[in-house]
Amino acid sequence: MQQQPNMLDSLTFLFEKVFLFTNFNLFSTISTDGDKNANYFDWSSFKRGDLLEVPRTLFIHFGIYLGDNKVAHLMPDILPALTNDKRQIQKVVTNKRLLLGVLSKIASIRIDTVEDFAYGSSIIVNHMDNILNKQQLPNEETARRAEKLVGATPYSLLWNNCEHFVTYCRYGQPVSLQTDKFCDVLKMIIRDQRGVMLMAILGIISILYLGLAPSTTLTTVLILFTLWMAS
Numbered sequence: 001m002q003q004q005p006n007m008l009d010s011l012t013f014l015f016e017k018v019f020l021f022t023n024f025n026l027f028s029t030i031s032t033d034g035d036k037n038a039n040y041f042d043w044s045s046f047k048r049g050d051l052l053e054v055p056r057t058l059f060i061h062f063g064i065y066l067g068d069n070k071v072a073h074l075m076p077d078i079l080p081a082l083t084n085d086k087r088q089i090q091k092v093v094t095n096k097r098l099l100l101g102v103l104s105k106i107a108s109i110r111i112d113t114v115e116d117f118a119y120g121s122s123i124i125v126n127h128m129d130n131i132l133n134k135q136q137l138p139n140e141e142t143a144r145r146a147e148k149l150v151g152a153t154p155y156s157l158l159w160n161n162c163e164h165f166v167t168y169c170r171y172g173q174p175v176s177l178q179t180d181k182f183c184d185v186l187k188m189i190i191r192d193q194r195g196v197m198l199m200a201i202l203g204i205i206s207i208l209y210l211g212l213a214p215s216t217t218l219t220t221v222l223i224l225f226t227l228w229m230a231s
Contacts (some may be wrong), residue, residue, distance in 0.1 A: 049139025
């Protein structure tokens with residue numbers, strides 16, 4: 001039973017290294033000074049259709065405020081593939097559940113309270129309005145779009161993440177500024193896919209015949225992981 005947590009911790013570590021490897025500054029657009037133990041938010045100032053942002057461990061998370069302390073957001077989560085227990089699924093998605101959802105490309109657009117959505121972090125409202133050169137839709141239309149999309153959805157780090165969801169709802173077009181840098185680096189990495197696959201195969205052979213050297217293992221896993229997430 002002890003091996004599973006160790007495996008999840010290793011996957012989390014690997015995922016963080018992928019972003020560091022690509023110089024992906026995930027928290028560049030919002031403050032991370034929020035109290036991690038905070039459990040109260042003055043959501044009375046939020047308006048239905050507002051776009052909310054919060055920092056999580058690996059990225060900035062986005063949602064659409066629906067009113068009455070409810071937020072719709074796209075969340076990777078492995079648990080729906082493992083159980084039909086709605087009470088378990090509706091609990092706050094932990095980082096490990098989220099990570100395995102990313103790797104398995106399983107997600108849902110779900111509704112949570114503001115507190116659960118924020119996961120102990122500070123919240124910024126409609127910050128994207130100042131960054132994107134796009135006309136925002138009326139708040140009510142934004143909220144209705146979000147509500148219509150609630151339910152299971154495929155997840156893609158590059159093509160269908162939480163930022164794509166909220167920008168589609170608020171601006172009418174899915175955009176993810178977070179993945180722009182990642183995509184640019186990714187294109188450079190996989191420009192010659194045959195060469196990348198050859199490197200991965202040689203790395204696997206080296207692991208099998210020379211042992212699990214940390215440098216060889218990490219390089220090989222990073223290449224295979226990058227190709228998988230780009231698909």
